[in-house]
Amino acid sequence: MTKKLIKRRSFITTASGTLMALSHPAIAQTAKRRVAVIGHSGRGDFGHGLDTVWLKLPQTEIVGLADGDASGLAKELKKLKLPAEKGFTDYRKMLAEVKPEFVTVSPRHADQHRDMALAAIEAGVKGIYVEKPFVRNPGEADQLIAASKKHGAKIAVAHRNRYHPTLKIIDQLIADGKIGRLLEIRGRGKGDRRGGCEDLWVLGTHVINLMSYFSGEAKSCSAVILRDGKLVTKKDVIDGPEGLGPLAGNELHARYVMSKNVVAYFDSIANDGTKGLGFGLQLVGSEGIINIGCDKNPVAHLLPGNPFSPTSQARPWIPITTAGVGKPETHSKLISQVMDHTAGVKDLIAACDSDREPLCNAHEALLTVEMCCAVFESHRQGGKAISLPLIERDNALSHL
Numbered sequence: 001m002t003k004k005l006i007k008r009r010s011f012i013t014t015a016s017g018t019l020m021a022l023s024h025p026a027i028a029q030t031a032k033r034r035v036a037v038i039g040h041s042g043r044g045d046f047g048h049g050l051d052t053v054w055l056k057l058p059q060t061e062i063v064g065l066a067d068g069d070a071s072g073l074a075k076e077l078k079k080l081k082l083p084a085e086k087g088f089t090d091y092r093k094m095l096a097e098v099k100p101e102f103v104t105v106s107p108r109h110a111d112q113h114r115d116m117a118l119a120a121i122e123a124g125v126k127g128i129y130v131e132k133p134f135v136r137n138p139g140e141a142d143q144l145i146a147a148s149k150k151h152g153a154k155i156a157v158a159h160r161n162r163y164h165p166t167l168k169i170i171d172q173l174i175a176d177g178k179i180g181r182l183l184e185i186r187g188r189g190k191g192d193r194r195g196g197c198e199d200l201w202v203l204g205t206h207v208i209n210l211m212s213y214f215s216g217e218a219k220s221c222s223a224v225i226l227r228d229g230k231l232v233t234k235k236d237v238i239d240g241p242e243g244l245g246p247l248a249g250n251e252l253h254a255r256y257v258m259s260k261n262v263v264a265y266f267d268s269i270a271n272d273g274t275k276g277l278g279f280g281l282q283l284v285g286s287e288g289i290i291n292i293g294c295d296k297n298p299v300a301h302l303l304p305g306n307p308f309s310p311t312s313q314a315r316p317w318i319p320i321t322t323a324g325v326g327k328p329e330t331h332s333k334l335i336s337q338v339m340d341h342t343a344g345v346k347d348l349i350a351a352c353d354s355d356r357e358p359l360c361n362a363h364e365a366l367l368t369v370e371m372c373c374a375v376f377e378s379h380r381q382g383g384k385a386i387s388l389p390l391i392e393r394d395n396a397l398s399h400l
Contacts, residue, residue, distance in 0.1 A: 031059075032059065032060060032061040033059055033060045033061070033101050033102060033349065034060075034061060034063045034098070034099070034100045034101045034102070035054045035060050035061060035062050035063065035100055035101070035102045035103070035104070036062070036063060036064035036065070036066070036094060036095065036098055036100035036102070036103045036104075036120075036125075037050070037051045037054070037062060037064070037065050037066070037080070037103075037104045037106060038066045038091045038094075038103060038104065038105055038106060038107075038116050038120075039051060039065075039066070039067050039072075039076065039106040039107055040067060040068045040069060040072075040107045040109070040112060041067050041068075041069040041071070041072020041073070041075070041076070042069050042072060043068070043069075043107055043109045043112065043243070044106075044107030044108035044109030044112065044131070044242065044243065045072075045106070045107065045108065046076065046106040046107070047104075047106040047107065047108055047131040047158065048108075048131075048158075048341075049340055049341055050104045050106040050129065050131055050158060050341060051065075051076065051079070051080060051104065051106055052079070052080070053104075053340060053341040053342055053344075053345055054104070054345065055080065056340065056342050057342065057345065057346065059349075060102070060345075060349075062080060062082060062086070063086065063098045063100055064086055064088060064094045064095075064097070064098035064100060065077060065080060065082055065086055065087050065088065065094075066087075066088045066089070066090065066091035066094045067087070067088075067089065068089055068090075068091075069089075070089055073087050073088075073089060074087075086098075091116060091119060092119050092123075095119055095120060095123035095125075096123065099123070099124070100125055101125060101126045101127070101352075102125060102126060102127045102128070102129070102345075102348065102349065102352075103117075103120040103125050103127075103128050103129070104128075104129045104130075104131075104345075105117050105120070105128060105129070105130045105131060106131055107131060107243075108131055108242055109242050109243030110133050110134075110135060110136050110201070110242065110243050110244055110245075111136060111243030111244075111245070112243060113130055113131070113134065113135050113136075113140075114135050114136075114140040114143060114144060117130055117144050117155065118143065118144060118147055120153075121144070121147045121148055121151050121153045122147065122151065124151065125153055126152075126153060126154065126352040127153065127154045127155075127156065127348045127349065127351070127352045127358075128153060128154070128155050128156070128348075129156050129157075129158060129341070129344060129345050129348050130155060130156070130157050130158065130365075131158050132157055132158050132159050132205050132206070132365075133201050133202070133205045133244070133368075133369065133372070134157045134205075134362070134365035134366070134368065134369055135365075135369060136243070136244065136245040136369075136395065137245065137369065137373055137393060137394050137395045138366060138369055138370050138373055138389070138390055138393045138394075139393035139394055141362065141365065141366040141369050141370075142366070142393060144362060145362050145363065145366065148362060154348060154351050154352050154357065154358055154361070155358070155361060155362035155365070156344060156345075156347065156348040156351070156358035156359070156360055156361060157360045157361075157362070157364070157365040158341060158344055158360075159205065159206055159209040159210075159360045159365070159368070160206075160295075160338055160339065160341055160343075160344060161206055161209075161210060161292075161294050161295065161299065161338075162209055162210065162213065162359055162360040162364070163338050163343045163344050163347060163359055163360065164299050164335075164338050165322045165331065165334060165335075165338075166298070166299050166300055166320060166321060166322050167210075167213065168322075169320055169321070169322060169324060169325075170214075170283075170290055170292070170300055170320060173290065173302070173320070173325070174214075174283070174285075174290075177287075178287070178288060178302070178304075178325075179283065179284075179285025179286070179287055179288035179289065179290060179302070179304075180285040180286030180287030180288065180306075181285060181286045181287075182214075182215075182262055182283060182284075182285050183262070183284050183285060183286060184262060184263045184264065184265065184284045185211050185214065185215060185258075185262060185263075185264040185265070185281055185282070185283055185284070186264075186265050186267075186281060186282045186284060187204070187207040187208065187210075187211055187264065187265065187266045187267075187280070187281035187282075188207070188266070188267055188268065188274075188278035188279060188280070188281075189202075189203045189204040189207065189266075189267075189268040189278075189279060190203050190276040190278075190279045191268060191269055191270070191271070191272035191273075191274050191276065191278055191279075192270070192271065192276060193270060193271060194270065195250050195251060195268045195269045195270025195271060195272060196225065196226075196227075196247075196248075196249040196250040196251050196252050196268055196269070196270055197225060197240070197244075197247040197248060197249055197252060197375075197376075197397075198240060198241065198242075198244065198247055199268040199270075200252060200266070200268055200372055200375065201240075201242075201244045201247075201372060202242065202244075203279060203294075204266060204268060204372070205368050205369075205372065206279075206294045206295075207266065207279070207280060207281050207294060208266060208368050208371045208372065209360065209364065209365070209367075209368045210281055210292065210294075211256070211258070211264045211266070211281060211371070212258070212364065212367045212368065212371070213364075214262075214283060215258035215259070215260045215262040215264055216258050216259030216260040216262075217258070217259045217367055217388070218256045218257070218258055218259070218264075218367070218370070218371050218374065218388045219256075219257045219258065219259055219387065219388060220256065220257045220385045220386060220387050220388060221254060221255070221256050221257075221371065221374035221375065221377075221378050221385065221386055221388060222254070222255050222378050222383055222384060222385040222386070223252060223253060223254035223255065223374070223375040223378040223379055223383065224252065224253055224378075224379055224383045225248055225249040225251070225252045225375065225376075225379045226249050226250070226251040226252070227248065227249040227250055227251070228250065229251070231379075232248040232249040232379070232400075233400065234400045236248040236249060237397050237398075237400055245395045245397075245398075246376075246395050246397035246398050247397065248397055248400075250269070250270035251268065251269045251270065252266075252267070252268055252375060252379075253265075253266075253267050254266045254267070254374075254375045254378070256371065256374075257385075266375075277293075279293065279294050279295075280292045280293040280294045280296070284307060285307075286306065287304070287305065287306055288302060288303055288304045288305060288306075288307070289302070289303045289307050290302055290303075290320070291303065291317065295339070297329075297335060297339075298319040298320060298321050298329065299320075299335075300319075300320040301317035301318060301319055301320060302317070302318045302320055302325050303315055303316075303317050303318075304318070322334070322335075344358075344359075344360070347359050370388055370389060370390055371388070373390060373392070373395055373396065374386060374388055374390060376395055376396040376397045377390060377392050377396040379396075379397075379400075380396040380397070380399065380400050
């Protein structure tokens with residue numbers, strides 16, 4: 001194992017321990033922390049609870065709310081039980097006037113994330129919690145990382161499964177050889193009507209983020225994108241929904257060689273018939289499989305035994321919880337905090353206060369964005385294996 005990977009694993013272990021500590025009342029702040037929420041009704045709204053999460057933390061106070069849609073702003077003020085004077089239709093004006101410590105960049109539409117986060121950084125905030133996908137391309141991520149370093153801000157991204165404490169248990173199972181040698185990782189999106197590139201961005205980013213958690217940074221990617229079984233061409237490229245940028249096709253298949261010498265696959269096919277049950281990833285080992293179902297509870301299951309050896313005996317999937325394999329969950333409250341983003345924003349606050357990186361920080365989010373955009377660049381180059389980090393910092397489908 002290289003020094004770089006040892007350092008990364010050490011960071012992950014430390015950060016996971018920090019997450020467990022977040023549930024302890026001793027970390028509660030005595031003074032209210034000033035929070036601002038940025039959304040845009042009709043253009044991604046306020047994400048998956050990224051507005052209301054701050055109401056669950058007694059140590060925080062929402063001091064400003066921005067929504068570019070005036071009617072949406074009125075509804076959101078009522079929802080958050082805020083007075084009219086705390087509402088703004090211009091988020092830059094809000095940032096200048098209320099001077100928050102923390103900001104949520106909430107819209108699901110990714111085309112707004114860079115500008116909103118950059119404005120917050122330049123306004124002097126300490127921490128930003130950004131809805132996924134982080135940004136539309138590596139170039140936008142580069143800009144935010146550079147700005148955050150210059151101004152000393154922390155960025156966390158809402159890949160909520162990354163904050164799950166059960167990941168630490170899975171780490172130990174792998175280290176203890178409970179699934180033998182880790183041979184490969186297989187990931188899928190939901191495979192609904194959005195199958196293909198849209199599924200990759202909207203849901204697959206959760207999966208790909210976990211791929212790099214378990215197997216390190218991607219070193220190369222080879223991929224193809226298809227529409228109705230045929231390779232997509234320039235005429236198939238559209239301006240994607242939810243501000244995602246150029247998209248094409250309804251099917252894709254990607255293969256990544258990861259820095260821990262594990263091969264990872266991501267596949268998405270529109271209306272694949274799985275009813276969304278494939279959304280997640282499988283860690284395939286020589287002596288067992290760990291299935292991780294994104295946003296599921298329990299989040300993971302173990303299937304012991306050689307996966308390539310047929311047997312007439314039943315081999316049940318055994319739940320993995322924070323207590324271990326086959327044990328009842330003993331931290332239900334903490335799991336619910338992962339699901340409603342409370343764990344993520346708590347970790348962001350703790351990261352700012354202790355001057356460390358959040359668990360799902362801007363660098364990890366950049367790796368996820370690059371792995372997505374690598375699919376486009378490989379397809380543009382005829383499916384050849386391309387190296388990461390990418391030379392092309394834009395969405396390569398723009399140049400198909």
